[in-house]
Amino acid sequence: MKKTDIALIVLIASITMLITYAVGNMVIGGAQDKPVSVKTAEPISTKVQTPDTRVFNASAINPTVPVTIGKDSATATGNN
Secondary structure (H helix, E strand, O other), X not given: OOHHHHHHHHHHHHHHHHHHHHHHHHHHOOOOOOOOXXXXXXXXXXXXXXXXXXXXXXXXXXXXXXXXXXXXXXXXXXXX
């Protein structure tokens, strides 16, 4: 390639970059300084609250206890 060909390619690439930047800036826009309100998080406290007595009481159902409905599978195998 000749020096004039390289210079022409560099010129076309530069003009293309300028046009792309201008169109992108019109479409997307630049940074704007607008005030924004952001919710702040409440700090986590180490204080433990007592659970609700309507749900957690001595007569409540314990969901971690296995419940067997019908005959137990260990006794249904023929040990009658």
